[in-house]
Amino acid sequence: MNSLGMSSHRWKRVTLSVAGVLALGVLPARAELSVPPDKRSIDFEQVITTAKEKVFPALIFVKPIRENYEEGEKEREQVFGSGVIISPDGLAITNQHVVDKAIRVNCVLWKKEQVTARVVGEDKETDLALIQLKWEGGPLPFAEFGDSDKLTEGQFVMALGAPFGFTRSISLGVISSTQRYIGFRTMYKYNLWLQTDAAINPGNSGGPLVDTNGHVVGINTLGLMGVDIGFSIPSNEVRKVVERLKKDGKVFRAWTGLDLQALKDFDSNTFINSEEGVLIKGVEDDSPAEQAGIRSGDILLEVGGRKVLGVFVEQLPQLRWDLAELPVGKPVTLTLRRAGETLKVDIAPALKEDSEGEDFDCHRWNMTVKGITSHANPSLYFYRKKGVFIRGVRAPGNAALCGLMKHDILLKVGAEPVESIGDVKRIYGALLADQAREKKVLVTVLREGIEKLLVLDYRTDYEKED
Amino acid sequence: MRHTKQAASLAVLALALLLPAWGMTVQAKESASREAMLSAGRAALCRVHFFFKRPADMKERQAGMPYDMDLFSRMPYEELIAQQKSLVLPGVLLDDAGHVLIGDIHLEEKYVDHIEVMAPDGTRYPAKLDRILDRSTGVMLSITEPLKNWKAPKFASQATIADAGVVTLRRTGRDWLLDVGSAGADYSYEAGNAVPKRFGGATETSMMAAAFGMFGEEGMAEMMSAQHRPMLLCNEKGQPVGALVSDFAIDQEQKLGDWQRERLLAGPGISYADLRALGEKCNEELGGKAYKCVIQYRHEEEEGANGYVPHYSPGSSSEMEEGKDRELFGLAISPKQLFVPQPISRDELANIDKFEIVVGDKPQPAEFVAAFQDVAGFVVALKEGEFPAFAAISAGQTPERMRLFLTATVEEKFGKTHFEVAPNRWLHESLGYKDLFYISPTYSVSVGGWILDRQLNILGVFAGQRLTGEEIQALGAGYRGDFGRRLMRIFWNSELAPMLANPVAFADPQIRHKSKEDAKRLVWLGVESSPLTSDLAKQLKVERETKDGTIGLYVNLVYRNSPAARLGIKEGDILLQIETAKQPHPIDLNAMNIDSEMFRFDWRQYADYSTVEEYGEAEPRWPLQINYMTMLLQSIGEGEKIKLTWLRAGAKIAQEYQIELGPPNFLCAPKFKNKEIGLTVKDVTYEVRTALRLDDERAAVVVAKIERGSPAEVARIAPFELITAMDGAPVGSAREFGQRIQEAQAAGKKSVRLTVELLGASRLADLDITKAAASKENPQE
Missing domain, CATH: 2.40.10.120 (Thrombin, subunit H)
Known part of the structure; x- marks a missing residue:
C-alpha cells in the first residue's frame, strides 16, 4: 500500500x-503536405x-x-x-x-x-x-x-x-x-x-x-x-x-501465419531490393501459410488480387489488419515472388484463437498454471502444442521448495498426463479430495527440452493459521 | 640325622641374615652406578652454541611458490637469523682432544657463522664442524683450542653391554637438566632372543619431552634438536662406553652403526669441505646434463577461462590458471629425451600448447613423449638436434641403512642450471601403497631431487608415487586432490632404469598430448540424468537399491547412437554404479557431492563472460555436456572397460562397455570465427539438435558468439540462435558457412542474407561482410 x-x-x-526506439527513425513520405495548425x-x-x-x-x-x-x-x-x-x-x-x-x-x-x-x-x-x-x-x-x-x-x-x-x-x-x-x-x-x-x-x-x-x-x-x-x-x-x-x-481476426518484415528494415539493417510487396520473414508452425507452402524469404505482392505494399515498418500494421480481415475459411489467392519467379498460392485463413491460455490457481501447491497458446507463449508452444505451463510459484511455497520453476511445462502429475487446464483442475481436485493419500506426488516437467522428475511435497498448508 | 637338621637351621639362619644384606647390596649397587653415570655425564655432556648468518646466496622467497616439501621441515634459519637467536644443542665430549658429538639435525654449513662449545664449568671454546658420520646419526665437532680444566670422563672399553644406561642433557627455560635412565632395549619378536637385539633409541623422558614440546616457547629448531639428541652410553656399572643419538637404536654388534667411543672417533663420514667439493664436482659432471623445460599453455579467448578443463581439476598449477609459462627442470637421459620428475595430469596436458627445452640458452622445440603410470614424472624429447650431454641411469645399489648418500636438487641459480647437493640417509621403511615398503629419506627432499652416491653416480630419484584411480577418488570424494603429490618416495634405479629406457612402454595411456580440438573432446555415455533424492526414491519405490536416494542417476534422456542407446538404457532407468579395475570397490553414482563451488558444472564456467554481461544472463538452451557422468568416465579413461549397473522396474541390469570418445559437443564443435564480422558459428552438435528438436535433415549452424559493435550485432543476430540459410540456400556446417562467406567476398558482395531461426520463428537478417579480412578466416581455427 x-x-x-x-x-x-x-x-x-x-x-x-x-x-531500438532510435532505430525506428524513418518516417514514410506522407501522401499529402502537412496541414499547418490553426493559425489562430x-x-x-x-x-x-x-x-x-x-x-x-x-x-x-x-x-x-x-x-x-x-x-x-x-x-x-x-x-x-x-x-x-x-x-x-x-x-x-x-x-x-x-x-x-x-x-x-x-x-x-x-x-x-x-x-x-x-x-x-x-x-x-x-x-x-x-x-x-x-x-x-x-x-x-x-x-x-x-x-x-x-x-x-x-x-x-x-x-x-x-x-x-x-x-x-x-x-x-x-x-x-x-x-x-x-x-x-x-x-x-x-x-x-x-x-x-x-x-x-x-x-x-x-x-x-x-x-x-x-x-x-x-x-x-x-x-x-x-x-x-x-x-x-x-x-x-x-x-x-x-x-x-x-x-x-x-x-475476430483471421490467421494466416504469415510473419511480415518491411522491405527496408532499419531494425536489422536488412534491405530487400524490391519496389513492391512486403517481405515474409517467416511462417508460423502448423499455419495455413505453412500448409500452402509459403516460405521465409518470399515476397508477398498481392492478396486476392489487391496489391500490398510494405516498404517501411510503419506500413506493416495496416497490412496485418487487412490480412486479419480476410474471411475465415474462404480460400484467397496470394501472389508471391520467390527467387525471381512469380507464383500464386491459395490459402484458407483460419480463425485466430484466444491470445492467451486460461489460468488456474493450484492453491494448495502454491503455484499457478496457464494454458500454452502459440500467440502468447511461442517458445513454450514450440516444445508442446497442447499443454500447460507453470505461470508462477509462490515463495515460500510448496512448488518453489520442490524445485518447480516458472515456465516449466507440466507433462505429468502422478501417473496422469497433462494436456490442458482441464486436466490440471481434475487431477488437482482428485488429489486434494483423497485425504488418505500421502501429500506427495511425482511431477514430470519439461524444462529447456529435457524432462525432469520432481516430487511435489505439499504437506505444508501455507494458509493455515496457528 | 642330627647333623642335617643343624645344618639346615644354620643355613636358614645364614640366609635370614644374608637376605637383607643382599637387598641392600643391590640397592647400593644401583645408586653407585647412578652416581657414576651422573658424574660421567657432568663431565662429558656440554652445550654447543650455533650462531647463524645470512648466506650470500640466500634468495628471497617469492609469493605463490609451488608446493615444496623442503619449506616445511627445513630448519627455520630465517627465523633464527631475524630474531638474532642462537641454537643451543647438547653435545657429548668424547676425548680430551676436544671432539664433541652432536645429533645430525641436517644443519647447512652456509648458515653457520661460528660455533662455541660451553664446558660444564661455563668456559666457552670455539669449535668447528668436522664431519657428518656415516655410522651414526650424528655430527662430529672439533674444539679448536686446548681444553682447560675440562677432562672427558674415563671411557671403559667393552664389546657388549648387558644393562645399558644413558645420560642426556636437556633444557627447560634457563635450567639445564640431566636425565639418567636406561637405554631401553628392543628384542626381536620373531627370533625370541633373550639378549636385546638393539638398544638405544629415545629414553622415556626425552620422548615425552619431544612429544609434548616441553621446551616452553621454543620453536621448531628446538623441537627438531630434541629428536636427535646425543646420549652418553654407560655400562651396568655406570661407566661411559660410548654414545648414541636418540632417534635410532643401534645393534650390539655395531653392524648398523657405532656406539663405542673409539669407533665413533675414528668413524668414517663426509667432512663439510668434502661436501662442498662434491657439490662443485656434481655441477661439473651432472650440471651439463640437466636442462630447463618450458611449458606454454593454450590461451582460449572465447568459451571461458578454461574451456578444456573443469575447475575441479586436480593438479592444475597456478601458472596454468594465470596463463603464464611454467618452468621445470629435467635430466637428459638419452640424446634426445629429457625426464622431468614432476607430476603432470591429463587435464593439465590438455591445456598445454607446446613444450620447449632450453639448450645452451636457446629454447628448442620439444614434444611430449609419455607420462609414467607409476612415477609422477614425464618425458619430453627434442624435435631436432641432440643434447650435448646426457646422463646414464643404469643399475645401482640401494645405499645401506644409515649410510650417507647425497641428494641433488636442480634449480636455477644466478641464471644457470645448478645442482644443490645435500647429505641424506635413510633409517626407516614405511609400509605404503599396495602394501609395499618404501624407503623414506630422513631429511626432506624436494620433489624431483636426485639420489646420488658419494661417487656422484645416480641411484634414484625422489618423486611422487602415482596412485591408481587417484582422479576417480578425487571426484567421488568431492575434493580437489593433489595429483601425484599424495605419496612421495625414492624410486631407485632398479625401477627407474627400465622406465627411462622405454618410456612409451610404461606410459599412462590416458595422459597424452592432444591437439587443441581433440583435447576438448569428452568421453560419453550418452544420457542426460539428474541425481535422485530421498523423496524421489520413495515415490519410485527404489529406496533399497538407491540407498534411500543417496545414490542413483535418473535417466531423463538417451541420445541416439550413443553407448547408452546400444546398451539398451532407456528413459526412466536409474544408473546405480560403475565397476572398474582401477578402483577396488564399485563406484556408487552419486552426483550430490557436486554442490560445492569446485564441482558446479554449469554454463557460467564455460560460457563467454562478456556475452553473459551483454546479453544479460543469456545461456544456451541445451544442457552442458561437462557433467558428473562425463567427468567420472573421463577420470577412468578412454578405452577402459567398465561394468555399468542400472535399475529398471525393480530389477538390476549390468553390462560391460568400453568407454569411448563422444562426438563433438557445443564447446568443441568445429567452428567458423571471424572477428571483424563479429560472428562465431559452430556445427550443430547432438545435444543442441536434440534440445532444439531439430530434425536430422534440417541444415543449420548455431551462433556461439557475437562481438560487440560488429556487423553481426547490428544485424540483430543473438548468441545461441540458429542460422539455417544464407541467401536462401541452406547451410549445414561451420566450414560451409565460412566457405560461402569467402566466396561472397571474392565475388565482391557487400552482404549476405541470413535466415535466422529461434524456436521455430524465423526472420531474415542482412550481414555486412565488407570488413572481413581474408587472412583472419580459418574454418577450423
Whole structure:
C-alpha cells in the first residue's frame, strides 16, 4: 500500500531499449503536405477551458478489482486507470490492460458519483476495452472523437486522466510522433501509435488524449518511466475496434501465419531490393501459410488480387489488419515472388484463437498454471502444442521448495498426463479430495527440452493459521 | 640325622641374615652406578652454541611458490637469523682432544657463522664442524683450542653391554637438566632372543619431552634438536662406553652403526669441505646434463577461462590458471629425451600448447613423449638436434641403512642450471601403497631431487608415487586432490632404469598430448540424468537399491547412437554404479557431492563472460555436456572397460562397455570465427539438435558468439540462435558457412542474407561482410 492507501496502479511499463526506439527513425513520405495548425493564436487558458468543458465531464476514473495469477497464487488486487465515456447511455472506453481479468469494475464519474461497470468487450492485441456503466440517472456527458489522421508533430494535446490516482488531472504537451511503430519489442502489431510528451504516468491508462478542439484523438496507453515519452492509440484505430467490440464483444481476426518484415528494415539493417510487396520473414508452425507452402524469404505482392505494399515498418500494421480481415475459411489467392519467379498460392485463413491460455490457481501447491497458446507463449508452444505451463510459484511455497520453476511445462502429475487446464483442475481436485493419500506426488516437467522428475511435497498448508 | 637338621637351621639362619644384606647390596649397587653415570655425564655432556648468518646466496622467497616439501621441515634459519637467536644443542665430549658429538639435525654449513662449545664449568671454546658420520646419526665437532680444566670422563672399553644406561642433557627455560635412565632395549619378536637385539633409541623422558614440546616457547629448531639428541652410553656399572643419538637404536654388534667411543672417533663420514667439493664436482659432471623445460599453455579467448578443463581439476598449477609459462627442470637421459620428475595430469596436458627445452640458452622445440603410470614424472624429447650431454641411469645399489648418500636438487641459480647437493640417509621403511615398503629419506627432499652416491653416480630419484584411480577418488570424494603429490618416495634405479629406457612402454595411456580440438573432446555415455533424492526414491519405490536416494542417476534422456542407446538404457532407468579395475570397490553414482563451488558444472564456467554481461544472463538452451557422468568416465579413461549397473522396474541390469570418445559437443564443435564480422558459428552438435528438436535433415549452424559493435550485432543476430540459410540456400556446417562467406567476398558482395531461426520463428537478417579480412578466416581455427 502506498501512502495514498491505494494498493496498486495499472499502467503499462514498456522498456524499449533506447537504441531500438532510435532505430525506428524513418518516417514514410506522407501522401499529402502537412496541414499547418490553426493559425489562430494559442491561448493556453482557452485551450484548457475547452478541454475542460468538452471532455472533462466524460472522463472517468476506472477502479477494477482484478485477479492476478503471476505470483504463484490467485490474488485479488485493486488497480486503477482512466477511461472516457463515448455515448450518452454510458458506454466508455479504457485500456484492455486496465480491466484485464477484472472481476468487478467501479468507476467514478466527473460528478463524483461511483457506479459499477461491466466489460462489454476487450481486445488484447490493441489494448482496448469497452465497458458499460450502470447508470439510471439520465444521459451522461460524452466525448467526441477527432480525426487522428489529421494530427501533425508539434501540435498541442492534453492527456486527461488519473496519474498515480490523482483523479481528473490534465497534462499538456505536443505530439512527438504520429506514426510510431513499437511492434519490435512489444506485442502491438496492428496499429501505429501517437507519441507525446504530455505526461503519461501510471493511472493515465485508458484516458483520452485531447486536441485543442476538445476532441479525443487518442487513448493513452503506454509510457516510459520517468521520461517525457508516452504512447496513445490513435482515435481512428480506436473507433475501428470499438465498432467490433460493440458488435461481437471481441475482435475476430483471421490467421494466416504469415510473419511480415518491411522491405527496408532499419531494425536489422536488412534491405530487400524490391519496389513492391512486403517481405515474409517467416511462417508460423502448423499455419495455413505453412500448409500452402509459403516460405521465409518470399515476397508477398498481392492478396486476392489487391496489391500490398510494405516498404517501411510503419506500413506493416495496416497490412496485418487487412490480412486479419480476410474471411475465415474462404480460400484467397496470394501472389508471391520467390527467387525471381512469380507464383500464386491459395490459402484458407483460419480463425485466430484466444491470445492467451486460461489460468488456474493450484492453491494448495502454491503455484499457478496457464494454458500454452502459440500467440502468447511461442517458445513454450514450440516444445508442446497442447499443454500447460507453470505461470508462477509462490515463495515460500510448496512448488518453489520442490524445485518447480516458472515456465516449466507440466507433462505429468502422478501417473496422469497433462494436456490442458482441464486436466490440471481434475487431477488437482482428485488429489486434494483423497485425504488418505500421502501429500506427495511425482511431477514430470519439461524444462529447456529435457524432462525432469520432481516430487511435489505439499504437506505444508501455507494458509493455515496457528 | 642330627647333623642335617643343624645344618639346615644354620643355613636358614645364614640366609635370614644374608637376605637383607643382599637387598641392600643391590640397592647400593644401583645408586653407585647412578652416581657414576651422573658424574660421567657432568663431565662429558656440554652445550654447543650455533650462531647463524645470512648466506650470500640466500634468495628471497617469492609469493605463490609451488608446493615444496623442503619449506616445511627445513630448519627455520630465517627465523633464527631475524630474531638474532642462537641454537643451543647438547653435545657429548668424547676425548680430551676436544671432539664433541652432536645429533645430525641436517644443519647447512652456509648458515653457520661460528660455533662455541660451553664446558660444564661455563668456559666457552670455539669449535668447528668436522664431519657428518656415516655410522651414526650424528655430527662430529672439533674444539679448536686446548681444553682447560675440562677432562672427558674415563671411557671403559667393552664389546657388549648387558644393562645399558644413558645420560642426556636437556633444557627447560634457563635450567639445564640431566636425565639418567636406561637405554631401553628392543628384542626381536620373531627370533625370541633373550639378549636385546638393539638398544638405544629415545629414553622415556626425552620422548615425552619431544612429544609434548616441553621446551616452553621454543620453536621448531628446538623441537627438531630434541629428536636427535646425543646420549652418553654407560655400562651396568655406570661407566661411559660410548654414545648414541636418540632417534635410532643401534645393534650390539655395531653392524648398523657405532656406539663405542673409539669407533665413533675414528668413524668414517663426509667432512663439510668434502661436501662442498662434491657439490662443485656434481655441477661439473651432472650440471651439463640437466636442462630447463618450458611449458606454454593454450590461451582460449572465447568459451571461458578454461574451456578444456573443469575447475575441479586436480593438479592444475597456478601458472596454468594465470596463463603464464611454467618452468621445470629435467635430466637428459638419452640424446634426445629429457625426464622431468614432476607430476603432470591429463587435464593439465590438455591445456598445454607446446613444450620447449632450453639448450645452451636457446629454447628448442620439444614434444611430449609419455607420462609414467607409476612415477609422477614425464618425458619430453627434442624435435631436432641432440643434447650435448646426457646422463646414464643404469643399475645401482640401494645405499645401506644409515649410510650417507647425497641428494641433488636442480634449480636455477644466478641464471644457470645448478645442482644443490645435500647429505641424506635413510633409517626407516614405511609400509605404503599396495602394501609395499618404501624407503623414506630422513631429511626432506624436494620433489624431483636426485639420489646420488658419494661417487656422484645416480641411484634414484625422489618423486611422487602415482596412485591408481587417484582422479576417480578425487571426484567421488568431492575434493580437489593433489595429483601425484599424495605419496612421495625414492624410486631407485632398479625401477627407474627400465622406465627411462622405454618410456612409451610404461606410459599412462590416458595422459597424452592432444591437439587443441581433440583435447576438448569428452568421453560419453550418452544420457542426460539428474541425481535422485530421498523423496524421489520413495515415490519410485527404489529406496533399497538407491540407498534411500543417496545414490542413483535418473535417466531423463538417451541420445541416439550413443553407448547408452546400444546398451539398451532407456528413459526412466536409474544408473546405480560403475565397476572398474582401477578402483577396488564399485563406484556408487552419486552426483550430490557436486554442490560445492569446485564441482558446479554449469554454463557460467564455460560460457563467454562478456556475452553473459551483454546479453544479460543469456545461456544456451541445451544442457552442458561437462557433467558428473562425463567427468567420472573421463577420470577412468578412454578405452577402459567398465561394468555399468542400472535399475529398471525393480530389477538390476549390468553390462560391460568400453568407454569411448563422444562426438563433438557445443564447446568443441568445429567452428567458423571471424572477428571483424563479429560472428562465431559452430556445427550443430547432438545435444543442441536434440534440445532444439531439430530434425536430422534440417541444415543449420548455431551462433556461439557475437562481438560487440560488429556487423553481426547490428544485424540483430543473438548468441545461441540458429542460422539455417544464407541467401536462401541452406547451410549445414561451420566450414560451409565460412566457405560461402569467402566466396561472397571474392565475388565482391557487400552482404549476405541470413535466415535466422529461434524456436521455430524465423526472420531474415542482412550481414555486412565488407570488413572481413581474408587472412583472419580459418574454418577450423
